[in-house]
Amino acid sequence: MTEIFEMGIADIRSGIADGDFTAKEVAETFIARVSAAKSLNAFLVETPEHALAAAEATDKAKAAGETLGKMAGVPIGMKDLFCTQSVPTTAASLILEGFTPQYESTVSANLFKAGAGMLGKLNMDQFAMGSSNETSAFGNVISPWRRNDGGNSYLTPGGSSGGSATVVSGRIAPAATGTDTGGSIRQPAAFTGITGFKPTYGRCSRWGTIAFASSLDQAGPMAHDVRDCAIMLEAMAGFDAKDSTSLNLPVPDWEAALNSNLAGKKIGIPKEYRVENMPAAIDALWQQGIEMLKDAGATIVDVSLPHTKYALPAYYIIAPAEASSNLSRYDGVRYGLRDLPDGAGLQDMYAATREAGFGPEVKRRIMIGTYVLSAGYYDAYYTQAQKVRTLISQDFDKAWNSCDLLLTPTAPSAAFGLGEKMDDPLAMYLNDVFTVPSSLAGLPAISVPGGLDGKGLPLGLQIIGKALDEQSVFNAGLAIEERAGFVAKPEQWW
Amino acid sequence: MSIDKETVKKIASLSRIAITEAEADAFVPELNQILGWVEQLGEVDCSKVEPMTAVIPNKLRLREDVVTDGEIRDKILANAPIAEHGFFAVPKVIE
Numbered sequence: 200m201t202e203i204f205e206m207g208i209a210d211i212r213s214g215i216a217d218g219d220f221t222a223k224e225v226a227e228t229f230i231a232r233v234s235a236a237k238s239l240n241a242f243l244v245e246t247p248e249h250a251l252a253a254a255e256a257t258d259k260a261k262a263a264g265e266t267l268g269k270m271a272g273v274p275i276g277m278k279d280l281f282c283t284q285s286v287p288t289t290a291a292s293l294i295l296e297g298f299t300p301q302y303e304s305t306v307s308a309n310l311f312k313a314g315a316g317m318l319g320k321l322n323m324d325q326f327a328m329g330s331s332n333e334t335s336a337f338g339n340v341i342s343p344w345r346r347n348d349g350g351n352s353y354l355t356p357g358g359s360s361g362g363s364a365t366v367v368s369g370r371i372a373p374a375a376t377g378t379d380t381g382g383s384i385r386q387p388a389a390f391t392g393i394t395g396f397k398p399t400y401g402r403c404s405r406w407g408t409i410a411f412a413s414s415l416d417q418a419g420p421m422a423h424d425v426r427d428c429a430i431m432l433e434a435m436a437g438f439d440a441k442d443s444t445s446l447n448l449p450v451p452d453w454e455a456a457l458n459s460n461l462a463g464k465k466i467g468i469p470k471e472y473r474v475e476n477m478p479a480a481i482d483a484l485w486q487q488g489i490e491m492l493k494d495a496g497a498t499i500v501d502v503s504l505p506h507t508k509y510a511l512p513a514y515y516i517i518a519p520a521e522a523s524s525n526l527s528r529y530d531g532v533r534y535g536l537r538d539l540p541d542g543a544g545l546q547d548m549y550a551a552t553r554e555a556g557f558g559p560e561v562k563r564r565i566m567i568g569t570y571v572l573s574a575g576y577y578d579a580y581y582t583q584a585q586k587v588r589t590l591i592s593q594d595f596d597k598a599w600n601s602c603d604l605l606l607t608p609t610a611p612s613a614a615f616g617l618g619e620k621m622d623d624p625l626a627m628y629l630n631d632v633f634t635v636p637s638s639l640a641g642l643p644a645i646s647v648p649g650g651l652d653g654k655g656l657p658l659g660l661q662i663i664g665k666a667l668d669e670q671s672v673f674n675a676g677l678a679i680e681e682r683a684g685f686v687a688k689p690e691q692w693w
Numbered sequence: 694m695s696i697d698k699e700t701v702k703k704i705a706s707l708s709r710i711a712i713t714e715a716e717a718d719a720f721v722p723e724l725n726q727i728l729g730w731v732e733q734l735g736e737v738d739c740s741k742v743e744p745m746t747a748v749i750p751n752k753l754r755l756r757e758d759v760v761t762d763g764e765i766r767d768k769i770l771a772n773a774p775i776a777e778h779g780f781f782a783v784p785k786v787i788e
Contacts (some may be wrong), residue, residue, distance in 0.1 A: 301768040400748050424742035443753055500725050512731040523708065530709075532702065532781050537774035545786050546709070551702060562710055566720065567727060570707045571697070585744035590737065592745065641748025666749055 203228045204370050207423035208273050208430050210244040211373055213273045215261065216298045222254035222261075222272030226316055229274045232371045233318050238693045239253040239341045239369065241362040243279050244287055245319040250274040253316025260314075268632035269434045271314030271521055276366045276375035280327055281307045281418075286317075290409045291335035292325045294556025295535045304407025305439045305666050306376065306418045313434035314406050318372050319448060321362030325558045326526065327383055327411045329588040330630040331620065332361025334560040338448040339617050342391060343369035343689035347655030351692075354614045354656070357387030363421045368689060374431055378408060381514050382610075382634025385646035388421055389609035389659025392648040392687060394676070395421045396428040399666050401446035403432075404439030412521035413444075415514075415638050425677045429453040432669070448667070452556065456670055459678040462496035464671065467602030471507035472633060480652040481608045488649055488660045488679060495678035500602050504594040510636040516571050517639070523568025526561070529553060563624065592640040599665055604675050607633050609646040609659035637663045645676040648685040657687065671673030695725050 201210065203225055214220050230247040247353035257272040282288050282300035289295040307317070318559055323332040332340040332355060342356035342365055356364040364387035367375050377384035379397040388395025396419045403418040410416065419432035433453060437443040466490065473482075489499055531537035531552030538551040557565065571580035598605065620627045637644045643666070646659040660679055664672035696704075701720045705712045715733070766779060775782040 204704070246786070276751050297778070298772050301765075301771055383738055401751060415704075444747075444749075444751060445748065446751065506737070509737055512734050515727065516731050516734070526697060527709075532783055534772035535774070539784060543784060545784050547711075548784055549709040550706075550711035553709055557710065562708075563720075563723065563727075565708050565710065566701075566724060570700075570704050570724070570728070571706065573704070579735075580731070582744050583737075583739060584731075584743040585746075586739035587734050587737050588745040589742050590750065603744075624723065625730060639745075639748075 204232050207373050209268065211273050212271065215257065216267065218407055222257035222312050223251065225272055226254035226274050228251040228370055229318055235374055236369060236371045239365050240257060240338050241322055241365040241371065241505060242276070242319040243289065243291065243322050243337055244572070245307050246286055246317050249286070250316035250318050253311065253314065255299045257314055268312065268314030269430055270310055273373055274316040274318045274571065275310065276321045276363055276372040277317050278321060278360055278378060279380065280322055280323060280378050280409045281376060282409065283307055283317070283320065284655035287319060288320065289407070289612040290326045291323045291337055292556065292558065292561065293536060294337045294529045294553070298534050300407070302407060305404035306408060307433050309437060310376070310434050314389050318628065321366065322374060323362055324359035325561050326409065326522070327359040327378055327380055328522070328560050328564055329358040330382070330386060330627050331355040331615070331617070332358040333621050334558055340365050341617070342614055343693065344656055345689070345692065350370070353617045354392065355617050357390035357614060359383040360421060361385050362514040364393060365389060367391070367393045367421050367423065369693070370688070374420060375425055376418060376435070377421045378416060378418050379638065380412050380518060382631040384419045384421060385634050385644060385659070385661060386610045386630060388646040389648070390657065392657030393421060394424050394428050394645065394647050394680070395419065396432055397466060397638070398432060398436060398669055399446070401444050402436045402669070404437070404442040404445050406439055406441040413525060414520040414521060425645070425680050426454060426457060427672055428645070429457060429673050433648060450632060451670060453670055453673050456673050457677055459676050459681050460496055461492060464497045464604065464675070465500050465602040466492050466675070467500050467605045467611045468496045469502050469504045469507065469597050469605055469607060471504050471600070472607045474632060477611055478652070479657055481611065484649045484658050484660065485606070485608050489680045491514065491679050491682040492606060492675065494682060497675070502598045502602055502605070504598060506587065506590045506594050507636055510591050510639055511628060511632055513584040513587040513591065514631070514635045514639060515567070516580050517588065517689040519564040520566035520572050520581050521568070523565045523572065526565055529556060560624070567610060587638050589637055594643065595640050595642060602673055603665070605663040607661045607663065609633060609661040613652045613654065613656040613658055633661060642666055643669045643672050645672050645678050647676045647677065647683070649683050650685065651687055696728065697721065
């Protein structure tokens with residue numbers, strides 16, 4: 200039998216159902232994996248008691264012959280952006296150090312209701328602002344992957360859901376939650392050889408998820424494969440009256456309808472995604488992806504998304520603008536850090552608290568956001584960016600006249616070394632070139648591992664679908680998964 | 694347009710983030726680089742385009758005008774850096 204720690208959600212579910220092992224054994228296995236992986240710095244808080252309590256409840260329910268939930272007995276990692284009742288939550292920022300939510304986010308509550316347990320809270324880029332997990336106030340997360348050149352230098356797991364990517368790819372947790380604002384689920388999934396899914400904007404409630412850019416933020420699963428992502432997203436998603444942008448629609452049974460036969464489907468290849476200086480390995484992988492989808496019965500068509508080059512600059516106006524507004528709540532009054540210099544008044548307290556609590560990238564984005572929203576510049580920057588966003592969304596609508604899905608690479612490179620890009624914010628921003636456009640348009644998208652580059656590092660392929668058509672995205676992802684035969688795993692060195 | 698050190702200080706003040714002279718100096722080229730890059734959006738003719746308001750068509754819902762929450766004062770104050778007599782406490786704001 201496969202070792203328990205190598206299993207994903209579906210395997211754990213059937214193993215428990217068949218009585219091969221108990222949920223308690225599963226929880227104990229992964230709790231031990233978490234303890235042994237401290238050097239990767241993936242967890243900010245460990246909650247073994249939570250995982251064990253959920254496992255006990257699952258074992259009891261099974262003994263009583265009750266129907267088990269979709270995630271019963273699966274201990275997951277929880278990105279520290281989700282508020283978890285009585286468990287410290289910081290979004291990897293000093294400004295929230297010591298904050299213990301008195302309530303449970305809707306997404307985590309949904310997962311617990313479905314039977315999942317929690318192994319702990321996962322490190323991430325501070326307030327989800329970053330693409331390499333290097334903006335965390337609590338240290339970098341280290342990827343389990345290493346280049347095959349023998350250098351053994353530490354690599355980024357990607358970001359902002361870097362802790363999630365590290366624990367799933369290192370088989371330290373069978374699955375983890377992520378959030379995606381401009382690619383924060385898909386890029387780390389691609390960098391670590393796992394599968395990550397960003398649903399249509401509004402599928403998952405944002406209630407209790409610490410806000411970065413509210414018109415873009417979406418939660419989603421990060422897991423071993425497409426099936427596990429489908430199971431977990433079903434548990435996470437659903438209407439929530441507490442989120443005004445939550446979609447009041449039933450959650451489809453995506454897992455039951457998985458079907459990798461793509462006969463009749465048209466897949467668009469957007470020519471604008473052929474960016475300059477793209478590594479040959481990624482171009483080659485993209486070609487292989489095209490062949491795999493053809494083999495699954497799909498027809499390939501060329502499409503154009505003419506405003507693609509403007510997506511990143513529009514994103515880096517819109518996201519900081521929303522962040523500057525959302526993060527105004529950190530004032531040293533209601534929760535988190537307070538820095539009150541001797542004799543200081545209220546305004547000085549705000550400024551000192553925010554100076555001490557926010558990291559450099561967070562400050563940079565608040566400053567940019569404040570500037571583009573300030574009197575005299577609002578129309579030139581913010582309104583113009585929102586108009587360009589409309590054009591980007593219309594590009595996708597037009598593409599859907601000739602195709603059902605789009606195939607692109609997930610990221611323009613494989614994982615890079617920690618420290619390699621931190622001194623150039625702009626170079627870091629460009630990492631999201633393939634993921635940001637679909638975020639701006641609110642569309643569902645998946646990253647599935649496609650292969651390895653010459654240095655032995657994973658590369659991902661992205662499928663983008665129409666709004667609410669998660670099923671087709673899952674199905675095309677499955678078609679790639681079945682054909683790519685991606686079985687590479689990082690060797691355990693930590 | 695390019696921003697100078699005075700503008701950086703003003704943005705920091707609007708953002709309620711204290712910055713040192715050295716930080717202000719460092720922000721000038723950094724913000725100029727990023728803002729210079731986003732200015733390419735000006736090339737796009739948007740004269741006939743409405744700004745995006747919702748990516749997925751969705752109407753804001755109304756609900757019954759009734760109390761749905763409350764009686765949780767202690768929970769609300771539980772994370773306050775300083776709470777006194779059932780209130781958030783701040784430095785004196787009125788002399």
